[in-house]
Amino acid sequence: MQLLSLINSLPGAIAQGLIWGILALGVAVSYKILNYADLTVDGSLCTGGAVCAVCIAAGVNPYLALLFALLAGLLAGFVTGLLHTALGIPAILSGILSQLALYSINMRIMSKSNVTISRTQFTLILTSAEVRHAILVGTIAALAVIGLLFWFFGTELGYAIRATGNNEAMARAQGINTNTAKVIGLALSNGLVGFAGGLLAQYQGCSDINMGRGAIVIGLAAVVIGKAILGKRENLALRFSATVCGGIAYYIVLAIVIFAGLSTTDLKLFSAIIVACFLSVPFLKDKYLMLHPSKGGKPAC
Amino acid sequence: MKQHSSVIMKITFVLLTVTALFLSGCNSGNLPAASAAKTYRIGIIQLAEHPALDAATEGFQATLTEKLGDKVSFNLQNAQGEQTNCTTIVNKFVSDKVDLIMANATNAVKAAREATSKIPIVGTSVTDYVNSGLAASNAKPGANVTGASDNNPVSVQVELLQQLCPAVKTVGIVICSAEENSRIQADEAKTALEAAGYAVKIYTVADSNEIQTVVTKACGEVDAFYEPSDNLIASNVTTMSNITTAAGKPVICAEQSMCENGFLATYSISYYDLGCQAGKIAYDILVNGAKPASTPIFTFDASNLALFINKANAAELGIKIPETLK
Numbered sequence: 001m002q003l004l005s006l007i008n009s010l011p012g013a014i015a016q017g018l019i020w021g022i023l024a025l026g027v028a029v030s031y032k033i034l035n036y037a038d039l040t041v042d043g044s045l046c047t048g049g050a051v052c053a054v055c056i057a058a059g060v061n062p063y064l065a066l067l068f069a070l071l072a073g074l075l076a077g078f079v080t081g082l083l084h085t086a087l088g089i090p091a092i093l094s095g096i097l098s099q100l101a102l103y104s105i106n107m108r109i110m111s112k113s114n115v116t117i118s119r120t121q122f123t124l125i126l127t128s129a130e131v132r133h134a135i136l137v138g139t140i141a142a143l144a145v146i147g148l149l150f151w152f153f154g155t156e157l158g159y160a161i162r163a164t165g166n167n168e169a170m171a172r173a174q175g176i177n178t179n180t181a182k183v184i185g186l187a188l189s190n191g192l193v194g195f196a197g198g199l200l201a202q203y204q205g206c207s208d209i210n211m212g213r214g215a216i217v218i219g220l221a222a223v224v225i226g227k228a229i230l231g232k233r234e235n236l237a238l239r240f241s242a243t244v245c246g247g248i249a250y251y252i253v254l255a256i257v258i259f260a261g262l263s264t265t266d267l268k269l270f271s272a273i274i275v276a277c278f279l280s281v282p283f284l285k286d287k288y289l290m291l292h293p294s295k296g297g298k299p300a301c
Numbered sequence: 302m303k304q305h306s307s308v309i310m311k312i313t314f315v316l317l318t319v320t321a322l323f324l325s326g327c328n329s330g331n332l333p334a335a336s337a338a339k340t341y342r343i344g345i346i347q348l349a350e351h352p353a354l355d356a357a358t359e360g361f362q363a364t365l366t367e368k369l370g371d372k373v374s375f376n377l378q379n380a381q382g383e384q385t386n387c388t389t390i391v392n393k394f395v396s397d398k399v400d401l402i403m404a405n406a407t408n409a410v411k412a413a414r415e416a417t418s419k420i421p422i423v424g425t426s427v428t429d430y431v432n433s434g435l436a437a438s439n440a441k442p443g444a445n446v447t448g449a450s451d452n453n454p455v456s457v458q459v460e461l462l463q464q465l466c467p468a469v470k471t472v473g474i475v476i477c478s479a480e481e482n483s484r485i486q487a488d489e490a491k492t493a494l495e496a497a498g499y500a501v502k503i504y505t506v507a508d509s510n511e512i513q514t515v516v517t518k519a520c521g522e523v524d525a526f527y528e529p530s531d532n533l534i535a536s537n538v539t540t541m542s543n544i545t546t547a548a549g550k551p552v553i554c555a556e557q558s559m560c561e562n563g564f565l566a567t568y569s570i571s572y573y574d575l576g577c578q579a580g581k582i583a584y585d586i587l588v589n590g591a592k593p594a595s596t597p598i599f600t601f602d603a604s605n606l607a608l609f610i611n612k613a614n615a616a617e618l619g620i621k622i623p624e625t626l627k
Contacts, residue, residue, distance in 0.1 A: 005521025012517045012544070112350040113381040114536040116562060119543065120613060128513060129543040205539030208509040209381060215510075254514055264515045265478050265505050 006259040011131045013251040017222075018138030019199045021247025023215060024222030025145055026073075026192030028243045031223060033153070034185040035165040039095030041219055042212045043102025044076040044190040048197025049207035050106045053115040056202070062125045066198040072109075073194020074187045076102060081183030106209055113209040117202065124202040134203060141199065142244045145192060150237040152188075161185045193219075214271070221275040222247035228278050250274065341365075341373045341401070341587050344394030346413060348406035348426075349382040351535045352558035353572040357405055357425045357451075360576025361583070368584050380409060382532065387412035395420065401583055404448075406532060407433050407482040414446050421586045421593045424448030425579040426572065428482050428530070430598050439598040447586075449578040449599040451530060452486075453555065455493040457568045457603055458527060462553045463497065464623055465566060465615075466525050469551075471500040473523035475516060475541065477533035478505035486529030486555065494527065506533065512540045520548035528554040528564060538562035546617050560609045565618065568606040575601075 023045060030038040048069035055065035076098060083094035107113065119127040126134040152158045163171040164181040172178050193215075201207040226246030230238060257270045345361070347354050358377065365373050376399070380386035391412045394402050402422045404410040410424040414435060422445055429452060430436035437443035439450075462469060472494050476483035491501045502523055506515045512534075519526070526545060528534055534541060535556070542563030545552050554560055557569035578599045585591040608626065615622055 005518070008521055008548075009517045012513065016513055107381065113379075114350065116539050118539045118563065120563075127543055128540070129547045131547065204509075204513065204537070205543050206537060208537060210508050211510060213508055213510065218510075251514070255518070258514065258518050259521075263505075264511070264518070265507070267511055267514070268507060 006255065009255050009259070010252065011135060012128065013255045014248050015126075015128065015131050015134040015138055015203070017248030017251035018135065018142055018244065019196055019203055019247075020218050020251070021222055021244030022138075022142055022145055022199065023193050023196035024219045024226070024243045024247045025142075025149065025240060026189045026196065027216065027219030028223050028226075028240065029149070029192065030186060030189040031220065032239075033162055033165045034182060034189070036091050036182070036186070037095070038077075038080060038186060038189060039092065039216055040076055040080045040098040040102070040186070040190055041095075041193050041216045042214070043099035043106065044073045044193045045197040045200070045212035045215045046106045046207065046209060047076050047102055047109065048073045048194030049201035049211055050109040050115065050197075051194070052198030053117050053201045053207035054109055056117045056122050056124070057115055062123060062202060066125070066195060066202075069198030069201075070191045070195040073197070074191035076194065077187040077190025078183060080190070081186040084186075085179035085182055103209070110207065110209070114206055115201075116206045118205055124205075126199065126203050127205065128203050138199070141195075145195070146237060146240045146244070149240055153236055157181075157184065214268070217271060217275060218247075218250060221250045221271070221278065224275065224278045225249045228281055339372070341369060342397070342399045343373060343375050343401050343403060343583070344391075344397065344399040345375055345377045345403045346387060346390045346394070346405065346409045347377070347379045348387065348409040349532050349536060350379055351532065352561075353530060353535060353556050354405050354426055354532075356558070356572035357576035357579070358403075360573040360578075361403055361405075361425065361580040362576075364577045364580025365583060368580075369588075382536070384408055384412065388416070391416040401587055403579060403583060407435075407480075410435055410446060410448070414444070418445055420445065421583075422446045422448075423579050423583045423586070423593075425575055426451050426530075428452045429485050432485050433481060436598060439600065441595055442598060443594050445593045447582060447593040447596040447598055449575050449582065451556075451570060451572070451575055451601075453568070453570050453601050453606060454603050455486075455490045457606060458490070458553055458555065459493050459497045459499075461566055461568055461608075461626075462525065462527065464626060465553070465610075465620060466551050469499070469524040471502065471523045471525075473502050473504060473519040473526045474529065475504045475506060475512075475519060475526065475534060476529065476531045478507050480531055480533065483529055483531040486531075490527050490529060509533065509537050509540065512537055513544060516541050516544045517548075520545060520550055523550065525550055526552040528552055528559060530555045530559070535559055538564060542614070546614060549618060551614075551618050551620060557607070557609050560611050563614060564611060565614050565620070566608070566610040568603075568608055570601045570605055571607065574605070 030036045051072040052065045052069040055068050080094050080098040083089045126137040160176045161181045164178045168178050226242035230242040378390040387409050395417045402413045404413040404424050406426045413422045435446050474487045476487050487503050494501045504515050504519050506512050538559050552564040554564040554567045560567045
């Protein structure tokens with residue numbers, strides 16, 4: 001009975017994981033490629049959701065509303081980038097400042113704390129009432145985003161951003177404007193987060209001022225779980241796909257955790273534990289193999 | 302150089318004009334008010350923005366405006382669900398020395414009570430003043446807090462569940478872990494449901510991101526839901542109803558607007574009427590000099606309730622509405 005209800009809940013977890021996986025792609029761009037832990041995400045997810053919900057409530061086509069959500073996210077990331085590069089504010093702090101400011105901006109956009117876009121009143125691209133369809137739409141959106149990112153990071157500009165993240169001093173020595181690269185990278189990252197926020201608002205039927213709270217943790221979780229799944233392979237498209245799979249895996253693990261009978265008040269604690277586990281496992285594995293070279297590891301040198 | 306000084310002159314002139322206009326504007330606003338008969342200034346703090354609380358505030362304002370006309374002014378502030386905002390807003394009211402504070406929802410009343418023991422506080426949308434520590438008793442609150450309670454008898458909701466969904470055996474209740482008011486209602490509902498022979502499971506969520514995960518789990522374990530007037534769920538009814546409806550689980554709720562937004566049915570009080578009752582209490586305090594400490598807390602009884610059924614939701618769930626409820 002328990003197992004059956006767990007299996008029944010898996011499609012919902014997959015659909016939710018796909019949407020958060022797209023958010024995680026945005027986090028991967030800033031955290032993995034640009035090497036910048038960007039906390040703007042907690043605010044820009046809601047900005048995307050708010051713009052999308054307000055547009056749909058005003059009668060805008062839901063696809064167009066998603067585009068606006070993406071643009072709003074781009075703008076949020078652009079501001080964080082400027083705070084960091086033009087005003088010299090440290091990375092973590094510039095993200096926190098944008099996130100804080102976005103709370104008020106999100107309130108302005110929605111003009112109240114919650115905008116409902118019920119599937120019974122509006123045509124939505126995806127909704128949690130039809131999970132299979134939502135999974136299909138989520139998969140298409142995720143694949144499209146992965147394809148676009150793969151193409152973008154193969155262009156000259158994309159390489160400039162990757163080089164900036166890998167070794168900023170060297171990138172600058174090669175004549176790359178690292179400030180421009182950072183601003184573009186952050187705008188792209190938050191644009192994707194805003195896009196995910198738009199999808200999420202449609203999926204759950206409303207945008208809420210608190211919907212982004214803790215989003216960075218879930219995004220990071222997806223990135224690190226994805227990395228754990230994939231190991232050390234470096235192909236960019238594979239890494240992006242693994243990130244989306246990481247989002248799905250996160251929600252499946254969460255579903256299993258609560259179906260194991262743990263109280264739902266402990267969800268936040270377990271989110272943190274899941275992330276800590278996946279972050280520490282590769283490290284501990286390397287350490288173990290280093291101490292036991294006979295098990296296939298290479299001795300430290 | 303000459304050009305520069307003329308620009309500075311112009312700017313100074315503009316600034317002076319604006320200041321003069323601003324000052325004269327202030328004067329024209331203030332002087333007649335001070336010379337006219339007393340205006341009652343009321344600070345309204347509303348915890349969050351959703352239809353039920355909005356309706357209570359509207360009812361309150363309408364009642365006082367009807368009784369006092371332009372002799373009453375409202376400063377309406379919304380805390381957007383954040384306790385820290387409540388404290389900020391209430392502190393502003395206290396330093397403004399408003400004549401009365403209307404606090405909408407339990408946490409707003411609590412913030413107001415912490416901030417002042419002098420200014421009368423009238424609450425609405427509070428379920429249980431006594432258990433929330435806001436009043437000594439419903440008949441004699443004992444301090445500067447009184448008001449109207451949205452508590453309604455759960456027994457009628459249980460009867461509604463029995464009539465609409467006779468096959469149900471296990472009922473789930475989803476509440477926000479941060480809302481004490483919801484916990485009180487959930488425990489009360491649990492007692493009433495268990496007395497009627499149902500098994501009851503209570504689930505908690507911390508924020509809107511957790512609703513889907515928790516409700517999906519709950520759908521696998523229960524046959525139907527009862528939702529008390531929880532502020533988090535009231536703001537996110539669609540998120541929950543998308544999942545429960547897809548899983549074929551009916552939701553009986555405590556309040557009309559939740560029903561309109563996607564849940565199946567309710568015997569609801571009118572939050573507008575609730576606000577009106579609070580308005581009458583406020584009028585008594587302001588004009589007739591009634592003391593909050595000895596003003597009884599208003600409570601609805603079963604005859605005040607009205608039936609609401611979401612027909613679209615009933616059709617989606619394949620539930621036939623019995624003749625007795627039509």
